[in-house]
Amino acid sequence: MTERPRxxxxxxxxxxxRVFPPDVLARLRARVDIDxxxxxxxxxxxxxxxxxxxxxxxxxxxxxxxLDTPVLDAAPALRAVLHAAGSVKGFxxxxxxxxxxxxxxAAAANALPVAEYTLAMILLAGKDTFALRDRLxxxxxxxxxxxxxxxxxxxxxxxxxxxxxxGRRLIELxxxxxxxxxxxxxxxxxxxxxxxxxPLLPLDxxxxxxDIVTLxxxxxxxxxHLLGARELALMPAGSVLINTARGALVDHDALVGELRAxxxxxxxxxxxxEPLPAxxxxxxxxxxxxxxxxxxxxxxxxxxxxxxxxxxxxxxxGGGELAYAVDPGELGRVA
Numbered sequence: 038m039t040e041r042p043r044x045x046x047x048x049x050x051x052x053x054x055r056v057f058p059p060d061v062l063a064r065l066r067a068r069v070d071i072d073x074x075x076x077x078x079x080x081x082x083x084x085x086x087x088x089x090x091x092x093x094x095x096x097x098x099x100x101x102x103x104l105d106t107p108v109l110d111a112a113p114a115l116r117a118v119l120h121a122a123g124s125v126k127g128f129x130x131x132x133x134x135x136x137x138x139x140x141x142x143a144a145a146a147n148a149l150p151v152a153e154y155t156l157a158m159i160l161l162a163g164k165d166t167f168a169l170r171d172r173l174x175x176x177x178x179x180x181x182x183x184x185x186x187x188x189x190x191x192x193x194x195x196x197x198x199x200x201x202x203x204g205r206r207l208i209e210l211x212x213x214x215x216x217x218x219x220x221x222x223x224x225x226x227x228x229x230x231x232x233x234x235x236p237l238l239p240l241d242x243x244x245x246x247x248d249i250v251t252l253x254x255x256x257x258x259x260x261x262h263l264l265g266a267r268e269l270a271l272m273p274a275g276s277v278l279i280n281t282a283r284g285a286l287v288d289h290d291a292l293v294g295e296l297r298a299x300x301x302x303x304x305x306x307x308x309x310x311e312p313l314p315a316x317x318x319x320x321x322x323x324x325x326x327x328x329x330x331x332x333x334x335x336x337x338x339x340x341x342x343x344x345x346x347x348x349x350x351x352x353x354x355g356g357g358e359l360a361y362a363v364d365p366g367e368l369g370r371v372a
Contacts, residue, residue, distance in 0.1 A: 049100030148202035198245030199254035256283035284309030
């Protein structure tokens, strides 16, 4: 039997059994030599430093310490970093790429629950579920004889801002429904939009013509307050904004103004700051539906991230190519 390469977990220790439950961990250990009891939360720890000297594959996750030059110098055999979460920006450094270390991310696996959450919110918002729930709670009676004009998902216009992994997965999930979906993304051309099966619109036109706008762009200096007072004012009265991307994409002061005026509604899984201060008006506005950053992998969903890493490890050890390799040239425009 070929000797298994040495691997080391580098993340918050409590996340190891969550991301790698027994069946997933067993499959990982069949391909790499890894001790689940030794987790690198601090690369200066003596036992970690000793293990790092022999480590070929680093299995990272939430809480991974920064991979700076001293850490990489202490890991001369390191050839791959397999990240059991989304973005690698928080812990990788330019030195990782200069040394030719392969980096893989489970961002695609984490995109699925975000897209599922967004799909659910789009369909619920189209039926005006949140306002009608409150109305039922207040009146204790159905609105008999009222066909609820303005509600329903048939032909509802949905605008997707950002052809990220989440944005693309959402477009796939929306396809079976009788919705009219459009996309805006400065990095997507007409040919790519055609392959995705959606019309490509400038941001302003998408905002003016859609009933529901859902954000899936990364947070960069260019996207901070992507939707400010001017952009929010373009959205039709009665339309809904959904944000599962980053809170900083939206100017919250401008959004609060629109919500107080009753012109728009919002579903916010992310905010800026996060969490919001206790006195934020967003908690109490009836047309703001807040959830605590739960769209991404939670509970049993995090095992999907571990499984993605295991599959990458199997490819790597088997001499194949990584399916989810991170391109350092794209880090400036992805989450």
